[in-house]
Amino acid sequence: MASVSALQWLNLTRHGESTGNLAYQAVRGTDAEEAGIVERDADIPLSAAGRDQAATLGRWLAGLPEQERPTHVIASPYLRTLDTAKIALGRTSYAAPQDPGGLVVRVDERLRDREQGVLQGLTALGVRRRFPGEAAxxxxxxxxxxxxxxxxxxxxxxxxxxxxxxxxxxxAPGGRVLVVTHDAIVVMTRYLVENLTERDIMEIEREPVANASLTRWRSDGSELQAVCYNDCSHLSDIGAPAP
Structure with a gap:
């Protein structure tokens, strides 16, 4: 994809586990029509486990060799992504707030989660029962x-x-970028960067993007090449995150 070929590294991570993730897990396999989330989507916070995942991601960032460390960090404006980014950067020495040259988190609303409209907060069963025409x-x-x-x-x-x-x-030409975002954005970035088809990406999307997982591309001098997708190896000390 020409529009990111000038980057040296492109790293994407999904936010840590949120209370919204837990709410959907709690109703999975039941006859609930709603997940029971009271906040608007933008205000859903991290769970305690999600904050631990963000801190562990930060330790991974701190351990990167200097030539791989992010030069730019950009996050979705949603609370769970911003907190993931801030917690992670807080575990690194090169993002110290007192350092004038330290990294800061930039926000871009184009990185927000996919908007569900009238289906927001509904389970699959809830969609079929309340909006059968939309399900069709x-x-x-x-x-x-x-x-x-x-x-x-x-x-x-x-x-x-x-x-x-x-x-x-x-x-950020030649930059090393960390994007902190949502699962759908990770999936569609892969679609764009790797020039995939609808069939390709919908098959890939069947595997949930894990909380605080890493998806990375590195420039070979002319274009970005995939390094890893949905990688959770840096989270092994705290266990694999839930989808």
Missing amino acids: RLRQLGKFYYRPPGGESWTDLALRLRSFYRDLEAD
Whole structure:
């Protein structure tokens, strides 16, 4: 993908485990129609385990060789992503707040999670019961192109991410970038960077992107090459995160 080929490293991580993740896990396999999340999506916080995952991610960042350390950190504006980024950077010496040259977290709303519109907070069962017409549209169109009322399709994510990465190339040529974001953004970045097809990416999306996992690309001098996807090896001390 030409719009990020000028970067030296592109690292993406999903936020640590959130209370929203726990809410969906609690109703999985039940007849609940809603996950029971009281906050708006942007305000869902990290769980205690999510904060531990963010700290562990920070220790991984601190251990990187100097030539791999991020020169730019950009996060979704949502609370769970911002806190993940701030906790992680707080574990590194090269992001000390008192250092004028230290890293700071930039926010970009194009990195926010996929908006679900009227389906926000519903379980799959809840969608089928409350919006049977939308469930039928989803089956007809497929996940990639389906846009819920008031929400976004996966292709909508691609549009805003193309814009984000074009700006990133202009702002950080040759940079080593860490993006702290959401699972759908990680998946669609892979779609863009690796020039994948709808079939490719929907098959990849079947495997959940784990909390605080790492997905990385490195420049070979002309384009970005995949290093790892959904890697949780840095989290081994605290156990694998939940999807």
